[in-house]
Amino acid sequence: MDFIGTLNVNYEKLKSKELVNTLWIEMLHEKRSAEYLEELVEYSFHYPVDSDSYLVELNEKFNALDKEQLRLIDGHLKAYMITFLYYCTNRFSRTVPVTTTILASKLYIKLISTPNIGKFFFEANMFKIQMFTIASLAKETHITEQQKIDLLKLIKKYCLSEKLETSLLRVVVNTYIVVMLSVSKEIIDDINSVTQLQSCCIFAVKDIILNETEGNRIRVIVDGLFKCLGKTSILHHMEHKMAGRSTLKVFIRDVLQENIDEDQFQYILDAFCTVWGREQFNGYQEAVIIMNVLKLPYYKELVRKMVLYTQSKNHKQFLLNIMHLLVAIAEELPTFPVNKIQVLYSCAMRNVLYHFMDSDEIIKNAAIETMAKLCMIKNNTLLNAIFTQIGNTAKFININLVSMLICVNKIVDEKWGISPKNQRLLVIVAKFLTNSSKIDSEIVEKTLQAICRDCTPFSLKPSLGILHQLYCALALKQEDESAAAILKIFFKCAMHQDATSMEFAEHLFRSMLKPSVIDSITYDPKYYYNLFLTSEFEYEVLFTKCQKHIKSEQVDKVIGELNYDLPGGAVLLCCLLNFLDYSELTCVIEYFINHFNEIATKAIMGPLSVAVRKIILNKTISQRHVPQLDCLHGLLLEALFQQAYQVPCIKPAYDLLQEIRNVLRIELHDAILDQLLTVTSERAFRRLHRREIGDHSVILYLNELCLLMKKMPSEHVTVLLEQYMDNPDRVREMRTNMPDVYIQMLTLFTTMAMMTKRKVPTVLRYLEDILYHESQIIKITAFKLYYSICKEMTHEFEEVIKFVFKEIVVADPCLIRLCVSSIEELVFDDYIKLDAEHFYKFVHILGSDELNIFMREVLMKRFLLSNQNDITKFYVQSIMYIHIYSKLSEYPISEQFDEELVKMKMRLNSPKEVLIFLFNSLPIKKKFNILHEISTIFDEVTRGSCKFENSFFPVLRDLLLTYRFMVTPSVESKVDRHFYDNTCKEIQQKIVKHDTKYQPQIYYAEFDDEIRKCTISLLKLLFMENRQISDNIQITLFDALIHWIDFVKDEIISYVHVERGKEYGNYFTKLIHYYNRNKGRFVTPDR
Structure with missing residues (x-):
């Protein structure tokens, strides 16, 4: 019996021929019905039990068959043959042995391979099944290889x-x-x-x-x-x-x-x-393995395509996957020299950096994540070569680093803990700054503060190592101001109440005592203590917090490493001695005496004198130390006569001299001190008269001695100095050619005025003459001195107040800082009662990018707490001042102040920062007072009392934004694309329809009147039929209203459904209709 006959015999044995049709349909559509599983069992009985032998027989008979006979095969038998082979080869079949399956698959492939005939038996799905079957049997051991x-x-x-x-x-x-x-x-x-x-x-x-x-x-x-x-x-x-x-x-x-x-x-x-x-693509490592075995031209072609795809915004999935690929490439570099692909790869990285500002949040976050991963890869020849170029050009490819930092400032999350974005941005900024040449420290500080603005020690702890490495790199490059910005972050975290703050405190403490080893580079402790132990930080608090870690061995180590060129080591020594009864004097005094000539002229003299004095106070002096102390006493006194010390070091040296005198019981007669003062006075005048001032600051030296001894200069010298200051030609010469000497003279006369009241009128006259001098240095010094005399002696501040409120409008940042600090102090001491104009002149500094951080610090000391009434009273008026809008009768602007407002507006880079900071500083009661005041303006608008003009709409926007500040204390808080829709649904369900299952949680019951007034005023303004409102503020108005209702919805629900209040009428029904009618304008992607 031949091949066809054998098939026919078995086909006839099949009881249910319909099953062939079922199998055929299943094969074509790849669907299986559970209903005929029992029939399949019956189906398996119609062919021989030994299926392997049967399929072997079929294969042999097929080989011997005259293939032309296949043309004449009956259609039913053809269908049976193919479905039978399908049944045997379908990989899901559990009734056929795998050996049978492979024999059946072999038969089907031979069948369709028959020249000119096989095409009649070919079915695409059946062919695919053979492929799937073969793939699934690849590891099967029951069949031979x-x-x-x-x-x-x-x-x-x-x-x-x-x-x-x-x-x-x-x-x-x-x-x-x-x-x-x-x-x-x-x-x-x-x-x-x-x-x-x-x-x-x-x-x-x-x-x-x-x-x-x-x-x-x-x-x-x-x-x-x-x-x-x-x-x-x-x-x-x-x-x-x-x-x-x-x-x-x-x-x-x-x-x-x-x-x-x-x-x-x-x-x-x-x-x-x-x-x-493809979205399914994630075999990035495997893709790089493929790339790495390619020839260089092929590899470069692929990287070139990456550059093209990363430039486009229309291939999102390509872009996202290529970002992962770029990281994988960097992690597994090719074997050829990487300089062959450096330019192309760096261009792709540049394109990724461009996407930091992408409007699509997914792409933006992916770009940030990718760049952060690249920045964290160490010892990579390709990335090292690319980042090294930053130091040579101050650019990343063609992106200016300052521009990149400004971009980071714009995209940081307001809160550190919202997402990993800020942590990744910190990694990126750290890498770029580590490899850059010197960048403007102000933008660096602003960027780092923006990234870490809201972080706590606990949240910042994972990034401590990154900040530490960046700090060491900046300090090594002597970019001290940028490095100090990181120290501020460390210090802020170290002083935090969070328990994790101790780790930051210990990090600072440890880094000042032990070298830091990062990537095989050792950084000396001097990089920490020379920057940290300065007047910019309250470092004594840190040592108090870490006092349990302070040991005598550390003092020995610091003394052994003292360097007279680095004053920080001596300051560190003083800080440690504050918490120890350290009494080992020998080493430090030997160092002092042996290097006295070098120490006396340097900044280390001051802190080292303080340290030695502390040790002396802790010790009972033995006889063996007397010669050393006696020697040091002579050196100190001689250096005072020689004016060897820097001015800040005079007092510590003088105090040490006095302490040694007490210990050794050396009498230092007044005559010697008088002689010292006389010699110094005469030397000062002589050099002044001969124009031999040089760099020795002899006038300041004299001034310091006067303060220490509490004595005036010699009488005859005082008279000569007064004559000098009363000579217009001499004064003009000093102001022009020796302004620093002129400033020293003013300082000396101020000291004399502090000692005797009779000198006060004379000194005030000198100072008033130059309060408005064109030289900023002279002007600043004059004001400082004038203010100190008024504060300590006269207590009359009329001229001071006039000066500060004039200069705060037009002065440079340095003088403005001084004016701001003085105003804050005068306000706190009740010497100034602020009116609207003075208040705005004071707080408008918040809107300056350059001065914002400083102003915040000043206000947070005392002003915000003690002047809440002033902030509440003048908040709305300040909005009018910001926009120089005077058309509302309740908020007039004088002509003179109008001119000053124009000058102030030139400084306002971020005017909304003024409003945000002030409003958010107030307690909730004061905030409701402001909103109530704003609602009265809205009522005037709806009554038609206000004329609509272009200059009025910016005012309205800021008034509306104030409602937003109740919920989101930021200008750029994003609105989830579903927020409006969800809130309106809540309004309909809980306010309009009254969801009885919802139990409102009342938080602001005491402000019910204000809530109703504000809500109704906003609703009336929204429903005004006015084209100008629709064109200019509709979105802002609706946004403010929805956020406001979401904020106080529980109070509204309670009033409407619990108290049965009728004041809202059908406003909320109208609001839902309004939203549905204008939904297209409001529902946008995340804004």
Whole structure:
């Protein structure tokens, strides 16, 4: 019986012929019905029990068959034959042994491979099933490797002889790849190490690709090769993943790349790039493995495509996947010199940086995450070369670093804990600053403060190491002002109430005593203590917090490492001695005496004198120390006569001299002190008269001695100095040619006025003459001195008040800081009662980017707490001043003040910062008072009392923004795209329809009147039929209203449904209709 006869016999045994149709439909549509599972069991009984022998028999009879007979086969028998083979090869079938399956699959491939006839038996889904079956049986041990190879060879022969659809050929290639990878068990180095089965797959794919001539077909076919890079691919789930990767690597490098010409290989590269645009693509490491075995031109072509795709905003998925690829490339660099791809790769990084400002939050956050990952990769030759260029050009490719920092300022999250964004931005900024040449310290400080604005020690702790490394790098480059910005962050965290603050305190303490080793570079403790132990920080508090860690051994170490060129070491010594009864005098006094000539002229003299005095006070002096102290006494006194000390060091040296005198019981007669003062006075006048002042600050030196001794200069010298100051020509000469000397003279006369009242009128006359001098240095000094005399002696501040409120409008930042501090102090001491104009002149500094941080610190000391009434009273008036709007009768602006407002407006880079800070500083009661006042303005608008004009709408916007500040204390708080919709639904369900299950939580019951007044005023303004309002403030108005209602909805619900209040009427029904009518304007992507 031949092949056809054997099939026919078994077909006749089949009881239910309808099952053939069912199987046929299942095969075509790839659907299985659970209803005929019992019939399938019956189906298995119609062919011989030994299915393997039966399929072997069929294969043999098919080989012997005259293939022309297949043309005449009955249609029913044909359907039976194909469905029977489908039944045997369907990989989901559980009733057929795997040996039977592979024999059936082999028979089907031979059937469709029959020349001129096989096409009549070909079904696409049936063919795919064979591929899936082969892939699933790749690791099956019940069939021999040779059986698998034989079948794979049959498939290859069929594919080479037939013009299959590209989609099917792609399935074939993918099948070969799956088999090739799934049987990988060991890491291989070259093509000679692969198994026979793998070799069969590798060369089958190569031959299939070489057999194609159309580029598009090659591109689609090879897509099957790269399916292993998807999320659900075999590479991601196989047991021997590294072995699979090595097989893929050898296949690309030793077979495809070596056997396919450049033109054809370009199509392979195109297919590889196409994979990048798929959402399922996540095999970034595998993709880089493929890239790394490519020849340099191919590799560069791929990176060039990355540059192109990262430039575009229209290929989101490409962009997101390429960002991951860039990181993977950096983590696994190619074997050729990286300078070959440096320019292209850096361009791709630049494009990623551009996306920091992308409007799509997903892309923006992905860009930030990618750049942060790149910045954290260490010891990378490619990235090191790219970042090194920043130091040479002050640019990242063509992006100015200052511009980049400004960008970071704009995109930081308001709160550190909202997302990892700020932490990633910190990593990026740290990397760029570490590699940059000197950048403006002000923008650096502003950026770091913006990133860490809201962070607590606990939240910032993971970034401590990053900040520490950045600090050391900046300090090493002597960018002290930028480094100090990081110290401010450390110190703020160290002083925080959070328990984690101790880690920051200990970090600062430890870094001043022990070297820091970062990336094999050792940073001396001097980089910390020289910047931290300055007047800018209240460092004594830190040592108080860390006092349990202070040991005598640390003092010994600091003394042993003293350097007379670095005063910070001596300051550190003083801080440690505050918490120890340290009494070992020998080493420090020997250092002092041996290097006295160098120490006496340097800044270390002051703190070292204080330290030695502390040790002396802790010790009972033994006889062996007397000669040393006596020697030091003589050196100190001699240096005073020689005027060797820097001015700030005179007092510590003088105090140490007095202490040694007490210990040694040396009498220092008044005559000697008088002689010292006389010699210093005469020397000062002599040098002044001969114009020999030099750099020794002899006038200040004299001034300091006068303060210490509480004595005036010699009488005759005082008279001569007064005559000098009364001589117009001499004064003019000093102001022009020696302004520093002139300032010293004013300081000396101020000291004399503090000692005797009779000198006060004279000194005030000198100072009043120059309060408005064109030189800022002279003006600032004159004001400081004038203010100190008024504060300590006269207590008359009329001239001071006139000066500060004039200069705060036009002066430079340095003088403005002085004016602000003086006003704050005078207000606190009740010497000034602020009116609206003075209040605005004072607080408008908040709107200056340059002075904002300083102004916040000044106000937070005392002003915000003690002047809440003034802030409440003048808040709305300040809005009018900001916009110089005087058309509302309740808020007039005088003509003179109008001119000053124009000058102040030139300084207002961020005017809304004034309003945000002031409003957010108030308690809730005061906030409601302000909103009530604003609502009266809205009522005037709705009554028609206000004329609409372009200059009025900015005022209205700021008034409306104040309602937003109740909820979101920021100008740029984003609105979730569903916020309006959700809030309006709540209004409809809970206010309009009254959801009885909802129990309102009342927080602001005492402000019921204000809430109703504000809500109704906003609703009336919204419902005004006015085109100008619609065009100019509709969105702002609606936004403020919805946020306000969301904020007080529980109070509104309580009034409407619990108290049965009628005042709201049908406003909320109208609001829902209004929203539905204008929804298109309000519902936008995240704003």
